[in-house]
Each structure stands twice: as structure tokens, then as C-alpha cells.
Amino acid sequence: MVNVCHQESAEAAWEAAAAVPDPEVPCVTVADLGILRWVRLEDGVAVAGVTPTYSGCPATLAIEFAVEQALREAGFEARVERVMSPPWTTDWITAEGREKLRDYGIAPPVESGGKATLFGAPTVACPRCGSTDTERLSEFGSTPCKAHYRCKACAEPFDYFKCL
Incomplete structure (x- = not known):
């Protein structure tokens, strides 16, 4: 049986992290781009997995700090893990993200x-x-x-x- 309170907390953590805008393309969020891979609770800490768009992306640290800050502001102890495999692909951009890019x-x-x-x-x-x-x-x-x-x-x- 799933602990409903735990599930709601995990959903709240996801929502907080997913709302972080990309610093270089602020019309889309890290969730729209598909670089926010997951958010899970581990011993009361919200841990977010983030994959950079490419290994040399200058915005990687800014994104990681923003995701961690968003989780903290939502009331969570937080940690961000950089996930390098599999590498990010533009196929991970959501349909909503593609539309936001076009509108921008x-x-x-x-x-x-x-x-x-x-x-x-x-x-x-x-x-x-x-x-x-x-x-x-x-x-x-x-x-x-x-x-x-x-x-x-x-x-x-x-x-x-x-x-x-």
C-alpha cells in the first residue's frame, strides 16, 4: 500500500522542480525540455535527477541550483543529481514545450x-x-x-x- 502523504509530497516536489524555467530559454521549463528526469523522496530529502542538454552546456550549474532552490522553497530538504546516461535528446522535449518554443x-x-x-x-x-x-x-x-x-x-x- 502506498503512503498517500508520501505520494502527495513526491508530487509536490515534482511540481516545484518541474516549474523551474530554463535560464537560456525562459519560455520553457526544465520539465518541458525533458532535462528533469525524476524527483523522488529519499529519507525525507527531495532528490532531483537532471540531465544537461549536452556535456558542455554553460547553464547546467544554474539549472541545478535553481531546481535545488525551488525544492527548498517548497519546504523540502533537497539534493540534485546530475544524470549523464542516457544522454539527453531533443526527443525528450514535450509537445507542450515544442509549442512554447514556437510561440516564443x-x-x-x-x-x-x-x-x-x-x-x-x-x-x-x-x-x-x-x-x-x-x-x-x-x-x-x-x-x-x-x-x-x-x-x-x-x-x-x-x-x-x-x-x-
Whole structure:
């Protein structure tokens, strides 16, 4: 039998951690991105598993500190564990997260592209007008995980969240 109070506490811990926004792309949360892997209670301590988007991500420590702080503010003793395996993939971005990126003006990663999307430029739809008549201007956008594109239909520049 599951202790209902324990289950409610675990859910509250998840909700607190899941609400943390990504510091580089604040329109999405760590849960939207799929980098918050789990939150569990261990001997009264809320432990959150966080996977960086890539090993050199400069926001990793900021994210870990923010998740720990959110758990503490929710009344938990807290600890964050960095989970490196399996490595994060853009496939873990939720449907809601993809929509939030698009609404923010960032084209979400192409879904189910596999490793082939790492080579060459994928067909990327403009987040503003939806046209696929777009071109990559630079492999790197405002952060290393994004590329810079331009829509030929509406002439607007935009970032594309690269597939990993």
C-alpha cells in the first residue's frame, strides 16, 4: 500500500522542480525540455535527477541550483543529481514545450529525425508564418544549442533548437 502523504509530497516536489524555467530559454521549463528526469523522496530529502542538454552546456550549474532552490522553497530538504546516461535528446522535449518554443519565436527541433538530422540542414518551419522555405544562416544562434535561420517567405530571422 502506498503512503498517500508520501505520494502527495513526491508530487509536490515534482511540481516545484518541474516549474523551474530554463535560464537560456525562459519560455520553457526544465520539465518541458525533458532535462528533469525524476524527483523522488529519499529519507525525507527531495532528490532531483537532471540531465544537461549536452556535456558542455554553460547553464547546467544554474539549472541545478535553481531546481535545488525551488525544492527548498517548497519546504523540502533537497539534493540534485546530475544524470549523464542516457544522454539527453531533443526527443525528450514535450509537445507542450515544442509549442512554447514556437510561440516564443524559436523553431522546435525536427521530430524523429534520428542521427541524420545532425548532418546537413533539416527542413525547418518558420515559427512565425509556418513556411518551410527557410535557410540556415549560421550553425550557431543565440546559444550553442540553437542555429540561426531566416524565413524566405516572411523574411524574419529566427533561432532553431538543434536536434541532439
